Amino acid sequence: MTWKRFKNVTIDYFNNCFKILLFISILYLLIYYYTSYKIDATAAGIALGLFAIIFSMCSLYSTTKQVNEQQIDYWNGKGVDQHVQGNSDAAIRFYNKAVSIDPRAVDTDPRHYKIWLNKSNALFDIGDREGAFVAIRKAIELDPKSATVWNSVGYLYYHQHEYHPAIDALKMAIELDPKLAFVWGNKGAVFYALQQYDHAIKALERAIELNPRLVDAWSNKGNALKDKGEHEEAIKAYDKAIELGPTNSTVWYNKGIALKALKRYDEALHAYDKAIEFDPLKLAAWNNKGKILHHQEKYDEAIKAYEKAIDINPQDILVLLNKCDALNCLGRHEEAVEVCKRASDINSQDALIWFKMGVAIDFLKRHDHAVDAYNRAIQIDPKFFKVLVNKGNALFALEKYEESLNAYDEAIKQDSFNALVQRNRGTVLNKLGRIDEADVAFIKSQWIEYVIEYAGSPDSYIDLSSS
Numbered sequence: 001m002t003w004k005r006f007k008n009v010t011i012d013y014f015n016n017c018f019k020i021l022l023f024i025s026i027l028y029l030l031i032y033y034y035t036s037y038k039i040d041a042t043a044a045g046i047a048l049g050l051f052a053i054i055f056s057m058c059s060l061y062s063t064t065k066q067v068n069e070q071q072i073d074y075w076n077g078k079g080v081d082q083h084v085q086g087n088s089d090a091a092i093r094f095y096n097k098a099v100s101i102d103p104r105a106v107d108t109d110p111r112h113y114k115i116w117l118n119k120s121n122a123l124f125d126i127g128d129r130e131g132a133f134v135a136i137r138k139a140i141e142l143d144p145k146s147a148t149v150w151n152s153v154g155y156l157y158y159h160q161h162e163y164h165p166a167i168d169a170l171k172m173a174i175e176l177d178p179k180l181a182f183v184w185g186n187k188g189a190v191f192y193a194l195q196q197y198d199h200a201i202k203a204l205e206r207a208i209e210l211n212p213r214l215v216d217a218w219s220n221k222g223n224a225l226k227d228k229g230e231h232e233e234a235i236k237a238y239d240k241a242i243e244l245g246p247t248n249s250t251v252w253y254n255k256g257i258a259l260k261a262l263k264r265y266d267e268a269l270h271a272y273d274k275a276i277e278f279d280p281l282k283l284a285a286w287n288n289k290g291k292i293l294h295h296q297e298k299y300d301e302a303i304k305a306y307e308k309a310i311d312i313n314p315q316d317i318l319v320l321l322n323k324c325d326a327l328n329c330l331g332r333h334e335e336a337v338e339v340c341k342r343a344s345d346i347n348s349q350d351a352l353i354w355f356k357m358g359v360a361i362d363f364l365k366r367h368d369h370a371v372d373a374y375n376r377a378i379q380i381d382p383k384f385f386k387v388l389v390n391k392g393n394a395l396f397a398l399e400k401y402e403e404s405l406n407a408y409d410e411a412i413k414q415d416s417f418n419a420l421v422q423r424n425r426g427t428v429l430n431k432l433g434r435i436d437e438a439d440v441a442f443i444k445s446q447w448i449e450y451v452i453e454y455a456g457s458p459d460s461y462i463d464l465s466s467s
Contacts, residue, residue, distance in 0.1 A: 072098045072106065076115050083118065088125040095119040113142035117149055124156060132156055147177035151186060158190050166190045181211035188217065192224050200224040215245040223254055231258040249279035256288060265292050283312045287319050294326050302326045317343045321356050328360055336360035351381040358390060367394040385414040389421055396424070401431045419448040 079094035098115050099106045106112045120135035133156060139149045150173035157166035170187040173180065188204035191197075201224050207217040222237035238255040241248065256271035269292055275285040290305035306323040309316065320343040327336035340357035347353065358373035374391040377384055392407035408425040415421070426441030 071101050072112065072115070074098075075101070076118065079115075079118055079122070083122050083125075088122045091122040092119060092126070095122065107138075108142075110142045113139045113146060113149065116142065117146075117152060120152060120156070124159070129156070129160065145176055147173040147180055147183065150176065151180070151183045154183075154186055154190065158186070158193070161193075163190050163194050167194075179210055181207045181214050181217070183207075184210065185214055185217040185220065188224070189220050192220055192227075195227070197224040197228045213244055215241050215248060215251075218244065219248070219251045219254070222251070222258070226254065226258045226261075231261045234258045235262075247278045249275045249277075249282055249285070252278065253282060253285050253288075256285070260288070260292060265296060268292055281312050283309045283316065283319070286312070287316075287322065290319075290322060290326070294322070294329070297329075299326045299330045303330075315346055317346055317350060317353065320346075321352065324356050324360060328363060331363075333360050333363040337364070349380055351377040351384050351387065353377075354380070355384065355387045355390070358387070358394070362390065362394055365397075367397045370394045371398070383414055385411055388414065389424070392421075392424060392428075396428060396431075401428050404428050405432065417448055419445045419452070422448060 075094050075098035079091040079098065082088075082094060083091035095115055095118055106115055116135045116139035120132045120139065123129075123135060124132040136149065136152055136156060139146070140153070143149060150169050154166040154169035154173065157163070157169060167187065167190055170183055170190065173183045174187070177183070184203050184207035188200045188202075188207060191200035191203055201221055204217045204221040204224065207214055208221070211217070218237050218241035222234045222241065225231075225234035225237060235255060235258050238251055238258065241251045242255070245251065252271050252275035256268045256275060259265075259268035259271055269289060272285045272289040272292070275282055276289070279285070286305050286309035290302040290309065293299075293302035293305060303323055303326045306319055306326065309319045310323070313319070320339050324336045324339045324343075327333070327339065337357060337360045340353055340360060343350070343353045344357065354373045354377035358370045358377065361367075361370040361373055371391060371394045374387050374394065377387040378391070381387070388407050388411035392404045392411065395401075395404035395407060405425065405428045408421055408428065411421050412418070412425070422441050422445035426438040426445065429435070429438035429441060
């Protein structure tokens with residue numbers, strides 16, 4: 001028998017004993033007074049009758065209260081069943097029914113905190129965050145020492161992106177019950193969101209110590225290790241999560257990211273395929289699969305993967321632009337332009353779209369239209385380095401050398417340590433007859449290449465449109 005059930009039975013037992021003792025005491029007094037003071041039988045009968053009525057009313061109240069308690073538990077249980085089945089709206093109706101049976105009892109009796117906790121969870125699931133907080137505060141009021149309640153408070157704050165209050169609530173839960181693995185797991189998840197990866201890993205390892213079969217803890221530990229750059233260790237954590245939950249699409253997807261970072265591309269493809277197998281609508285997995293296939297120069301297959309992602313969300317601009325890149329690599333530049341136009345219809349204020357469109361048009365040798373596209377990108381982002389370089393290239397192809405030089409000069413303001421731009425600038429200066437300045441530009445280009453070769457440097461820009 002559980003403690004809660006034992007406590008209820010014990011209370012009922014003592015209530016009944018009290019009523020019996022009360023009845024015996026009053027009966028004894030009536031007999032005593034009747035025999036000692038010779039009160040008449042009629043008065044004694046009336047007194048005894050009144051007591052019988054009072055006793056019956058007490059019994060009726062007790063029975064009614066017991067029936068109410070049973071009904072409250074029944075409707076709460078119905079709510080839980082519906083919530084487990086994913087019917088949150090129905091669950092809320094049942095929780096409200098439980099409250100309506102005896103609102104005073106449900107509002108004041110600590111035994112009923114779970115109704116408010118359950119209602120909070122259901123309200124959260126339908127997107128009513130405010131209502132969820134109202135209900136969980138009621139649960140805290142009824143049972144401030146419930147670790148489960150404080151865990152739910154942390155969960156609500158976490159999904160509000162209020163991470164520090166979430167940590168405070170989860171710490172309270174752990175103080176109340178330090179052996180709840182899922183609370184430690186949630187604490188790790190919040191630290192992960194705060195990008196405090198070492199704290200996250202420590203909390204998640206404690207969760208795993210308490211419950212080695214907690215899939216989310218292994219998965220989140222993998223995420224923290226991955227984001228720390230410890231990809232090999234991350235993969236080990238993901239493998240453990242997959243061993244415990246082999247159909248978890250998210251774990252397979254994150255394992256794919258870690259494998260890709262290690263340049264284990266075939267294994268990453270397998271991981272993305274598994275993610276897609278268990279969740280065919282996982283857009284990110286289709287997109288990442290396309291990027292690996294692109295890297296492997298399997299452009300037709302990459303385009304098929306991108307198209308699957310686009311079918312899932314036709315408004316995803318990054319996927320559209322990835323498809324544009326693959327089409328350009330196949331020489332299908334007209335199609336690439338059309339894809340970029342489709343993206344610009346979704347968001348005309350995205351500089352990257354106009355840059356990609358300019359590149360595709362440049363490949364078609366329509367340099368004047370390419371310059372128009374680059375100008376649109378520059379209007380949105382005047383410091384977009386690659387756009388400035390490609391604009392200079394397109395203007396050079398149009399023999400507009402002064403304008404080309406201006407574009408390169410603007411690019412150099414953003415990145416003076418770029419050999420390609422210095423070399424292109426020297427070429428334009430030669431065309432303008434400014435030979436001495438051109439020689440200086442070429443010398444700078446050679447010096448930058450020397451430094452890169454022997455000292456290393458950030459990747460230089462690879463020109464897509466120069467011939």
